[in-house]
Amino acid sequence: MVILGVIIFIAANIFFLTVSSRNRTSSFLPYRISLSLVAPLQEIVIRWIRFNENIWNHYFYLVTAAKENKQIKKALADAEAKLNQYEELTLANQRLRRLLDFKKATPREVIAAEVISRDPSPWFKTVVINKGKNNGVEKGYPVVMSEGIVGQIIEISNSYAKVLLLIDRNSAVDGVVQRSRARGVVKGAAETQCMFEYLLRKHDVHVGDMIVTSGLDGVYPKGLSIGKVVTVDRPHAGIFQQVSVAPFVDFEKLEEVVVMLPPLMQDMETGR
Amino acid sequence: MTYFFHMGLGMLVIILQTTVFHRLGLSTGFYDLLIVQIIYLGLYRPLRESLIIIGMIGFAMDSLTGGPYGLYLTTYFWIFAGVRWSMAYFHLSNTLIFPFVVAFGVIVENLIHLVGTVSFEAAPVSIARTDFRTVILQLLWSVLTGPLVLILLNKLYRHSEKWFLRVLATGREN
Numbered sequence: 001m002v003i004l005g006v007i008i009f010i011a012a013n014i015f016f017l018t019v020s021s022r023n024r025t026s027s028f029l030p031y032r033i034s035l036s037l038v039a040p041l042q043e044i045v046i047r048w049i050r051f052n053e054n055i056w057n058h059y060f061y062l063v064t065a066a067k068e069n070k071q072i073k074k075a076l077a078d079a080e081a082k083l084n085q086y087e088e089l090t091l092a093n094q095r096l097r098r099l100l101d102f103k104k105a106t107p108r109e110v111i112a113a114e115v116i117s118r119d120p121s122p123w124f125k126t127v128v129i130n131k132g133k134n135n136g137v138e139k140g141y142p143v144v145m146s147e148g149i150v151g152q153i154i155e156i157s158n159s160y161a162k163v164l165l166l167i168d169r170n171s172a173v174d175g176v177v178q179r180s181r182a183r184g185v186v187k188g189a190a191e192t193q194c195m196f197e198y199l200l201r202k203h204d205v206h207v208g209d210m211i212v213t214s215g216l217d218g219v220y221p222k223g224l225s226i227g228k229v230v231t232v233d234r235p236h237a238g239i240f241q242q243v244s245v246a247p248f249v250d251f252e253k254l255e256e257v258v259v260m261l262p263p264l265m266q267d268m269e270t271g272r
Numbered sequence: 273m274t275y276f277f278h279m280g281l282g283m284l285v286i287i288l289q290t291t292v293f294h295r296l297g298l299s300t301g302f303y304d305l306l307i308v309q310i311i312y313l314g315l316y317r318p319l320r321e322s323l324i325i326i327g328m329i330g331f332a333m334d335s336l337t338g339g340p341y342g343l344y345l346t347t348y349f350w351i352f353a354g355v356r357w358s359m360a361y362f363h364l365s366n367t368l369i370f371p372f373v374v375a376f377g378v379i380v381e382n383l384i385h386l387v388g389t390v391s392f393e394a395a396p397v398s399i400a401r402t403d404f405r406t407v408i409l410q411l412l413w414s415v416l417t418g419p420l421v422l423i424l425l426n427k428l429y430r431h432s433e434k435w436f437l438r439v440l441a442t443g444r445e446n
Contacts, residue, residue, distance in 0.1 A: 116291070117287075117290035117291050117336065118290055118291075118294045119290070119336070119337050119338050120286065120289045120290050120304065120333055120336055120337055121304075121337050121338075121339060121343075121344075121385055122300040122403075122406050122410075123339065123382075123385040123386070123388070123389050123403075124337050124338035124339045124389070125338065126337065126338030128290075128336065154338065162336075162338065164338055168338060169389060170338070189400060
C-alpha cells in the first residue's frame with residue numbers, strides 16, 4: 001500500500017514537473033508573492049555584503065595607495081636630494097674649474113683650500129682654511145681666488161690656517177689704479193667695501209677704475225685684481241683723495257680659495 | 273660634570289657660531305651666545321669653577337678670531353665680573369631683569385671689541401655706520417631671545433645634573 005502510494009506520488013510529481021516545465025514563461029501567483037517577499041531581503045543582504053566588500057576593498061586599496069604614496073614621496077625626495085646634489089656638484093665644478101684655470105694661468109705654485117669656518121666676532125674678518133704647515137702653507141702667504149685677492153695667512157697650525165680677509169680693518173694691500181698707475185693702499189673698511197688710501201689729489205682716478213696689486217708690499221704678486229672704484233671724493237682740505245673700492249671677491253660666499261706659494265729660486269733666477 | 277657640561281656646550285656654541293650661523297645669515301646681526309653662558313656662570317655657579325670654564329671658552333674663541341690675543345678672555349672675564357658685582361646690588365636672578373643683564377653683556381663685549389679694534393691695532397682704523405647697525409641688531413636679538421636662552425640653559429643644566437646623579441647612583445648600586 002505504501003509502495004503504491006510512493007509510486008503514485010513520484011508519477012504525479014513527474015507529471016507536474018513536466019507540465020510546469022512547458023509553461024515556464026507564465027507567472028505563477030504564489031511564486032510572485034514569494035519573490036516579492038524574499039527579494040527585498042536578498043537585496044538588503046547582498047547590498048550589505050557589497051557595501052562591506054567595497055569598504056574592505058577600498059580600505060585595502062587605500063592602504064596600498066598610502067604605501068605607494070609614501071614610496072613615491074620618498075623616491076621624489078631622494079630624486080630632489082640627488083638633483084640638489086647634482087646642482088651643488090655643478091656649481092662646485094664651475095668654481096673649481098675657475099680655480100684650475102687660475103692655477104694654470106698663474107706662474108706660481110698654488111694650493112687649493114676650503115673655507116671651514118668664519119670669525120665669531122663681527123668686528124674682525126678672518127676665515128679658517130683646511131690647509132696648514134703639513135701642506136706647505138706658511139704665515140704671510142697670499143690667498144686668492146680667480147676673481148681677485150682674498151687675504152693673507154696670519155696664523156697657522158699643522159693642518160689649518162687663519163686668513164685675514166681683505167675687508168678686515170687691519171688688512172692693507174699695496175695697489176695701483178690699473179689705467180693711470182696711481183699708487184695707494186687698499187684698506188678694509190666696512191662689510192663689503194675697502195678704502196683706497198694715500199692716493200694723492202693730483203692722481204687720476206675715476207669711478208669704475210680697476211685696482212690691482214702693485215706687488216710692492218712683498219705679500220701679493222703684481223697685477224692681481226682687487227676691486228673696482230665705486231666712489232671718489234676730493235675734499236677741499238688735505239692732500240689725499242677718499243676713494244672707496246668694491247672688492248671683486250664676494251666674501252659672504254667664500255668656499256674655495258687658493259694659497260699662493262712663493263716663487264721657487266730657479267723661477268726667480270729665470271725671471272718667471 | 274659641571275665642567276664637562278659647560279665646556280661641551282661652549283664648544284658646541286663656538287662651532288655653531290663659526291659655521292652654521294653664517295649660513296643662516298646670523299653671522300653679524302646675531303649676538304655671541306656664549307655671553308649668556310658667562311652670565312649663567314656668574315649668576316649660578318661658584319667662582320673658581322666659573323673662572324676655569326671662562327678661561328677655556330675664552331681661549332678657544334681667541335684662537336678662532338682675528339682680534340688681538342686675549343680679547344675674548346678679557347671680554348668674558350669682565351662680563352662675569354660685572355654680573356658678580358651687580359649681584360651685590362640687584363636681584364639679578366629675577367627673570368624680568370634677564371633682558372637687561374644679557375643686553376649688558378652684549379654692550380660690554382662690543383665695547384671691549386671696539387676698544388680692541390681701535391686701540392691695539394698698528395694702523396688707525398675707522399668705525400663704519402654698519403658697525404652701529406650691527407650692535408643695535410645684536411642688542412635687539414639679545415633682549416628678545418637672551419632671557420629665553422638663559423632660562424633654557426638653567427633648565428638644561430638642572431636636568432643633566434639630575435640625570436648624571438641618577439646614572440651615578442645606579443652605577444653605585446650595581
